[in-house]
Amino acid sequence: MGANISLLVLFMFLALCSAFPGKRRQYTPCKHTVLYFHDVIYNGENAANATSAIVAAPQGANLTKLANQFHFGNIAVFDDPITLDNSFHSKPVGRAQGFYIYDTKNTLTAWLGFTFVLNSTYHQGTIIFAGADPILKKTRDISVTGGTGDFFMHRGIATISTDAYEGEVYFRLRVEINFYECW
Amino acid sequence: MGANISLLVLFMFLALCSAFPGKRRQYTPCKHTVLYFHDVIYNGENAANATSAIVAAPQGANLTKLANQFHFGNIAVFDDPITLDNSFHSKPVGRAQGFYIYDTKNTLTAWLGFTFVLNSTYHQGTIIFAGADPILKKTRDISVTGGTGDFFMHRGIATISTDAYEGEVYFRLRVEINFYECW
Amino acid sequence: MGANISLLVLFMFLALCSAFPGKRRQYTPCKHTVLYFHDVIYNGENAANATSAIVAAPQGANLTKLANQFHFGNIAVFDDPITLDNSFHSKPVGRAQGFYIYDTKNTLTAWLGFTFVLNSTYHQGTIIFAGADPILKKTRDISVTGGTGDFFMHRGIATISTDAYEGEVYFRLRVEINFYECW
Numbered sequence: 001m002g003a004n005i006s007l008l009v010l011f012m013f014l015a016l017c018s019a020f021p022g023k024r025r026q027y028t029p030c031k032h033t034v035l036y037f038h039d040v041i042y043n044g045e046n047a048a049n050a051t052s053a054i055v056a057a058p059q060g061a062n063l064t065k066l067a068n069q070f071h072f073g074n075i076a077v078f079d080d081p082i083t084l085d086n087s088f089h090s091k092p093v094g095r096a097q098g099f100y101i102y103d104t105k106n107t108l109t110a111w112l113g114f115t116f117v118l119n120s121t122y123h124q125g126t127i128i129f130a131g132a133d134p135i136l137k138k139t140r141d142i143s144v145t146g147g148t149g150d151f152f153m154h155r156g157i158a159t160i161s162t163d164a165y166e167g168e169v170y171f172r173l174r175v176e177i178n179f180y181e182c183w
Numbered sequence: 184m185g186a187n188i189s190l191l192v193l194f195m196f197l198a199l200c201s202a203f204p205g206k207r208r209q210y211t212p213c214k215h216t217v218l219y220f221h222d223v224i225y226n227g228e229n230a231a232n233a234t235s236a237i238v239a240a241p242q243g244a245n246l247t248k249l250a251n252q253f254h255f256g257n258i259a260v261f262d263d264p265i266t267l268d269n270s271f272h273s274k275p276v277g278r279a280q281g282f283y284i285y286d287t288k289n290t291l292t293a294w295l296g297f298t299f300v301l302n303s304t305y306h307q308g309t310i311i312f313a314g315a316d317p318i319l320k321k322t323r324d325i326s327v328t329g330g331t332g333d334f335f336m337h338r339g340i341a342t343i344s345t346d347a348y349e350g351e352v353y354f355r356l357r358v359e360i361n362f363y364e365c366w
Numbered sequence: 367m368g369a370n371i372s373l374l375v376l377f378m379f380l381a382l383c384s385a386f387p388g389k390r391r392q393y394t395p396c397k398h399t400v401l402y403f404h405d406v407i408y409n410g411e412n413a414a415n416a417t418s419a420i421v422a423a424p425q426g427a428n429l430t431k432l433a434n435q436f437h438f439g440n441i442a443v444f445d446d447p448i449t450l451d452n453s454f455h456s457k458p459v460g461r462a463q464g465f466y467i468y469d470t471k472n473t474l475t476a477w478l479g480f481t482f483v484l485n486s487t488y489h490q491g492t493i494i495f496a497g498a499d500p501i502l503k504k505t506r507d508i509s510v511t512g513g514t515g516d517f518f519m520h521r522g523i524a525t526i527s528t529d530a531y532e533g534e535v536y537f538r539l540r541v542e543i544n545f546y547e548c549w
Contacts, residue, residue, distance in 0.1 A: 055443060061239055061240060061243030061244045063239075066233055066235075073236060075422065077467050079469050079470045097475060097498045099477060103280050111260075111280055111298065114477070115477065117497035118497050126497060127498055140332070143334070145496065145511040146497070147233070149507065155329065183393070239422035239427070240422075241421050244419045244427045245426055249418075256421030256422075286444065286465070287461075304430060306454035314492060324493075324515065326494045326513065328512045
């Protein structure tokens, strides 16, 4: 009888152990959040409102240009407000800070490295992102490689979509963040 | 008797528990792959074939230069084809997209940030890399900090070696990726 | 009796299982180290000693400038000596290599991407860092997203503080690294 129950304990234990990789394969996020950030690109006239600018470019540096289109080689730096909903006029809960580099000569693709610096009653801390951004796709997955504060040591996947844009001056990005490693 | 078996179960459990860190110390990859990427640097004449270009440089920007050698301060952006073997003419399975910055004044060293965007029957997804690249060393280890798709949440180490080069126009890099966190 | 002990084993097992997330929440580092790195910025006259330089800037590239202050848009590249204590003259144990980009128009904030390349009897390997650096704050937390060699697959948090500075030519940064994932 005791042996039977011990066996039962053993099976329960093994079932739980094997549950760990199984659980991971289900891809259930331990934390989920949706945030928006607003990129107002400097066009020479909107310095007061602009939140990002091209800071290096082959043509600016008189370097021979590999491609005349798709902004190839432009490096843009941004410090964009983050909001909880999709309104540019909502109270910011933080700033998206970092850079992107246009890196293809035959389509619009960028490489992103940036950080969400969140500072509100809602969230305190930073989230670090990196990855390739094929801008014309409806959704793009990039990596969340780390975090600090409320997001201490977190990892996950961020799904980015262009929620709205106005010419080449305003872009609103929706970022759905699914964390799969929470601490 | 029941107590003895229970103790046995306990010991088996503790053995299994302590096996987790032990397993990690053996550094057994959960996934392994070797890929090649091909960097054709723009030299002003090969725009059709070029896959990378210097997009910012101190001399280009008329900034005072710290060093005249080793390309110090040059920022190169690339969108290179990835192949399964070492032939430039093999069918690409994806693109290596990102940048490197030459960062030393007395030798050839770069800082790498890039992503493999894989899109084939073989692999679907992205792999994110970051790290220091002491180019003249035979092999260089950098970090795989994340991934998406087939490489969802993966982490690992990439060992890079210069497989071939032709002057300053063509570089072929062999990348051996060992994933130690698979999902 | 056997059943009771089996139950005890079960409870012990469950207690241990639930201890894993609990342990993480205590944030006990598995490895801890403090290092200093020394950034000697090139000012046009100190080429022999300089370890970093501005390699791209909107004004350098004749790009219209978004902001005239806070170095907005400047990209600096560095290859700084790392020491175990806060003396610039101590024997270096490695190099801090990477870049920062000034990314705000109304205060001093940078985005950091760099690697510690350690090569001493003390440490062999690399540590990869990324994150936002609000320079004027006393301490800033960034992410350690990976490592190689002695820091194989490590992750953690780095707390950066400006230990000393001299004008705009010398900065000494204290980096307290707490690893929470060791292998």
